[in-house]
Amino acid sequence: MPKTCSEPLHRLQLHGPTMATRWAVSCDVPPVLDTNALCQALAEAVEQVDAQMSPWQPESALNQLNRAPVGDWLALPAQILEVLARALEVCRLSDGAFDPAVGALVDAWGFGAACDTPDAEAIRAARNAKRLPTPQALELDLAAGLARKHSPLQLDLCGIAKGYAVDRMCAVLTGHGVCHALVALDGELRAIGPQASGAPWAVALESPRAGLRAAHGVIELQDLAVATSGDYRHFVQVGQARLAHSMDGRSGKPVNNGVASVTVLAPRCMDADAWATALLVAGSGQGLALAHRHGLDALWLLRRGEALVELGSGRFAAAASAGTA
Structure with a gap:
């Protein structure tokens, strides 16, 4: 049975490789907890997501859907169907700023599994391809566990x-009776409760300066997730332009709008992740309007010459006073 949170607790650090990066968990747990079983369950959970949703694994459920003929129903695992459903919803709510059907553009610009440099012919083909808007092009039957495409499209999650x-991973932790944890995977983090001491989990907001690993600020989390999308980790330099790995499906180009990063808070990490991408693509003007419309807690760091300017909504609005950093 899961242990209760009233027992004496100690800090446990777990981590492992996945998705070309690493996952990490800090948690306060009772000494009798089976840490080997917990670590194995966490690794299996994240590897299941990778196996289903990775564009780099040829037999992933994602790639099976990408290869499926238009009009044919395809049976898919419940996990990827849940993610596809939320991706389509955020696509609609963000007016297409978040678009899960940018896979061909990602590959063409050299950020995907197909190639690692921009391909001018592939870029033209991807930008000129005629297809339905993504929420119309992909139909899901969640009850039956099925999906089908109504026009050709290459999904990227x-x-x-x-x-x-x-x-x-948070679901695994709570299933093992863990009440105090911080889970991290790249720029995506989620806290379960506070630390055992009662203090919130403090996480660093990374400075979006290429080649520099430093903190821009600190965010405190308790039963909350945070995700950051930016142009400073994965990008290509074309002349004086920095082209981020995030794609704007509406223009057919990588993001290049002066937004260095966007950080979003949400109860679920997949929501924070998707909205951070959407608001990065939308830019500061349309993005701020979207954040206000949907009640999002978001912080933009905008490039203004050599300076960074903050812009915020929700609980970030007061802190972001349009100063430089």
């Missing part, structure tokens, strides 16, 4: 899958 993996 990299803007939401890592956040979902964090949520799955």
Whole structure:
């Protein structure tokens, strides 16, 4: 049976490789907890997400759907169907700023599994391809566990899958009776409760300066998730332009709008992940309007020459006073 949170607790650190990066968990647990079983369950949870949703694994459920003929129903696992459903919803709510069907663009610009440099012919083909809007092009039958495409499209879930993996790890932890934990996978994090001491979990907001690993600030989490999307980790330099790995499906180009990073808070990490991507793509003007419309807690760091300017909504609005950093 899961242990209660009234027992004496000690700090446990667990981590492992996945998705070309690493997951990490800090948790306060009773000494009798089977840490080997917990670590194995966490690794299995995140690897299941990778196996289903990775564009780099040829037999992933994602790639099976991408290869499926238009009009044919395909049986899919419940996990990827849950993520696809939320991806389509955020696509609608963000007016297409978040678009899970940018896989061809991701590959063409050299950020995907197909190639690691931009391919001008592939870029033209991807930008000129005629297809239905993504929420119309993909139909889901969640009750039956099925999906089908109504027009050709190449899905890419990299803007939401890592956040979902964090949520799955949180479910594993609570299932083992863990009441105090911080789960991290790249720039996606989620806290279960506070630390055993009662203090919230303090996480660093990374400074979006290429080649520099430093903190821009600190965010405190308790029963809350945070995700950050930016242009400073994965990008290509074309002349004076920095082109981020995040794709704007509406223009057919990588993001290049002066937004260095966007950080979003949400109860679930996959929501924070998807909205951080959407608001990065939308830019500060449309993005701020979206954040206000949907009640999002979001912080933009905008490039203004050599300076960074903060812009915030929700609980970040007061802290972001449009100063430089």
